[in-house]
Amino acid sequence: MKWSRYIPDPFILQLFAAIGVGYFFPQLADFGYNGLNLGTLIDLGVVFIFFFYGLKLDKSSIVNDLKNWPMHLLIQGVVFVLFPLLVLIFYPLVPQDPSYQLLFISLFYLACLPSTVSSSVVMVSIAKGNISSAIFNASLSGLIGIILTPLWMSLFVQKQGELQLSTIFINLIIKIVLPVVLGLILQPWLRNWYKKYHHRIAKLDKLTIVFIVYSSFAHTFHDGSFGLLGLDNTLLIAVLVILLFVVVFNFSRWIGRKMRFDRADQITIQFCGTKKSLVHGSVFASVLFTENVGIYLLAVMIYHTFQLFIISFIAERYAKEA
Numbered sequence: 368m369k370w371s372r373y374i375p376d377p378f379i380l381q382l383f384a385a386i387g388v389g390y391f392f393p394q395l396a397d398f399g400y401n402g403l404n405l406g407t408l409i410d411l412g413v414v415f416i417f418f419f420y421g422l423k424l425d426k427s428s429i430v431n432d433l434k435n436w437p438m439h440l441l442i443q444g445v446v447f448v449l450f451p452l453l454v455l456i457f458y459p460l461v462p463q464d465p466s467y468q469l470l471f472i473s474l475f476y477l478a479c480l481p482s483t484v485s486s487s488v489v490m491v492s493i494a495k496g497n498i499s500s501a502i503f504n505a506s507l508s509g510l511i512g513i514i515l516t517p518l519w520m521s522l523f524v525q526k527q528g529e530l531q532l533s534t535i536f537i538n539l540i541i542k543i544v545l546p547v548v549l550g551l552i553l554q555p556w557l558r559n560w561y562k563k564y565h566h567r568i569a570k571l572d573k574l575t576i577v578f579i580v581y582s583s584f585a586h587t588f589h590d591g592s593f594g595l596l597g598l599d600n601t602l603l604i605a606v607l608v609i610l611l612f613v614v615v616f617n618f619s620r621w622i623g624r625k626m627r628f629d630r631a632d633q634i635t636i637q638f639c640g641t642k643k644s645l646v647h648g649s650v651f652a653s654v655l656f657t658e659n660v661g662i663y664l665l666a667v668m669i670y671h672t673f674q675l676f677i678i679s680f681i682a683e684r685y686a687k688e689a
Contacts, residue, residue: 378573379672385577389585389661396585405582410542412575413650417543419568421550422561424506435500438632442482442504445619445640447515450478453611455522469662470600472523474607477666479519480651481512483642490678494685496634504639512647513543520655538654572646579649580664587661596662608670612677616641634685638678645671 389396396405433439454475461471482505491501517524517539550557561568596604619640623633648667652660 379675381573381577382580382668385581386584386661389581389583390588393585393589396582396589405578409575409578409582409653412571412578413542413653414546416546416572416575416646416650418546418550419561419565419572420509421547421552422554422557423565424547424551424554435497435632437626438497438500438628438636439504439507441622441626442636442640443508443511445615445636446482446508447479447511447519449618450611450615450643451475451519453614454478466596466600469596469659470604473663473666474604474611475523476520476652476655476663477608477643477648477670478611479516480643480648480667481508481516482639483644483646487639487642490682491635491638493679494634494638494682495631496638496685497631500632501635501639504635505642508639509644509647510547512644512651513539516647516651517655524655539651542654543650576646576649579653580661580668583649583652583660583664585661587659596665601665604666605669608666609673612641612670612673638682642674642678643667643670 398404454471455478458471458475461467487505488498488501492498616637619637620633623636628636645667648664648671652664652667656663
């Protein structure tokens with residue numbers, strides 16, 4: 368028996384460690400030295416994450432993969448339409464109690480996020496799916512999410528008066544869009560350098576996410592906002608997150624067969640359509656929300672952890688079937 372498959376990913380352990388440090392030492396989030404503080408480091412990290420994202424985008428494969436547009440349209444429809452609507456239709460049933468409102472927005476925020484890039488491609492590769500289409504859709508999803516995620520969230524962000532939509536888009540353009548564009552422009556000169564050092568650069572991505580998670584939960588614990596949820600609601604959101612995954616995954620499998628895609632494309636539809644990006648979720652949360660950020664990230668973190676375990680298990684099963 369391979370016990371390694373049951374050991375949590377080190378990155379997951381780091382995230383939960385960040386939450387623990389945020390609980391016991393929330394004051395560190397406000398520490399600064401000579402004008403440099405954690406918030407500044409996070410902003411710089413976010414800029415570099417999307418700059419490197421622009422460097423690694425394969426423009427030629429994106430152009431070549433445009434021919435399989437029915438599959439791409441289906442995947443993006445599942446990610447940005449089906450997911451949010453499955454949560455949104457239940458909003459009239461949500462009590463006006465603040466704890467339930469926070470719980471709902473956390474779940475809705477998860478539903479509005481784009482798909483992952485790296486783990487989607489890795490899992491599709493293991494399962495013998497359509498790798499090039501997985502790369503295309505994961506990359507495309509990240510770009511579409513820059514626009515659609517804040518648009519969906521504007522239904523509730525503006526209502527709460529946290530940030531105006533124009534402010535959100537200005538921040539997104541400065542921190543995300545411009546770095547991606549700059550990365551694309553500098554590809555001819557820096558892409559080989561990125562390929563050589565991408566394993567080291569990946570550590571910067573993860574470190575930035577750990578900092579965002581720590582800062583978000585530290586402020587949320589310090590403000591006492593987690594008291595609004597309680598253990599019962601935390602367990603409830605975990606159950607809802609898993610249920611949401613099960614519904615969307617089974618729908619993706621059914622619709623892929625119904626539309627007569629081949630086996631490789633069906634796997635890509637299931638995996639890319641049901642993944643949600645913790646990287647984008649953490650980054651967008653730092654721009655979209657000014658308070659209770661830790662609570663809004665709760666559903667994303669639970670989903671991310673669950674999807675890594677269950678999708679890796681399914682990918683290995685598909686590989687054996689192939």
